[in-house]
Amino acid sequence: RTMSLYDxxxxxFIKTLGNLDKWFDKAEAHAAAKKFDPAVYLTLxxxxxxxxxxxxxxxxxxxxxxxVSRVTGKAAPTFEDNETTLAQLRERIQKTIAFLQSVTxxxxxxxxxxxxxxxxxxxxxxxxxxxxxxxxxxxFHAVTTYAILRHNxxxxxxxxxxxxxxxxx
Numbered sequence: 001r002t003m004s005l006y007d008x009x010x011x012x013f014i015k016t017l018g019n020l021d022k023w024f025d026k027a028e029a030h031a032a033a034k035k036f037d038p039a040v041y042l043t044l045x046x047x048x049x050x051x052x053x054x055x056x057x058x059x060x061x062x063x064x065x066x067x068v069s070r071v072t073g074k075a076a077p078t079f080e081d082n083e084t085t086l087a088q089l090r091e092r093i094q095k096t097i098a099f100l101q102s103v104t105x106x107x108x109x110x111x112x113x114x115x116x117x118x119x120x121x122x123x124x125x126x127x128x129x130x131x132x133x134x135x136x137x138x139x140f141h142a143v144t145t146y147a148i149l150r151h152n153x154x155x156x157x158x159x160x161x162x163x164x165x166x167x168x169x
Contacts, residue, residue: 006108020057058081072103
């Protein structure tokens with residue numbers, strides 16, 4: 001079977017969100033070793049004019065679920081954006097993964113040429129929405145989440161970001 005928009009998005013969103021959840025294990029261990037409340041991470045940012053960690057996680061999860069929803073027409077869950085702990089952010093990640101796991105390649109039939117109305121009222125083809133906006137936005141906010149943790153001493157490396165690869169043989 002040829003690769004589809006589903007193949008280029010949903011499985012990778014699920015994988016990266018799972019990796020992000022694992023970064024929280026290391027963040028919690030780092031906070032415990034340094035004896036500080038891991039909730040401190042939620043307010044950290046890389047630059048004064050950048051959104052804090054908590055918003056990076058919000059936007060990463062929203063990009064995945066809403067981007068997929070927009071191109072498939074499948075209703076995504078709504079979140080209140082009121083998390084104050086890593087545990088609550090983990091729950092949000094798990095709910096996003098559960099939604100993405102409910103989406104199938106069949107849901108993407110016609111998605112490439114579906115006209116998507118964006119929140120600002122502009123219109124775009126589904127494939128362009130996914131390729132030009134959803135995927136880059138998702139990865140921008142995922143990598144920024146990673147970078148905030150790494151910058152603040154959490155022991156993360158490239159393998160933590162990439163996660164396990166599907167190797168042959």
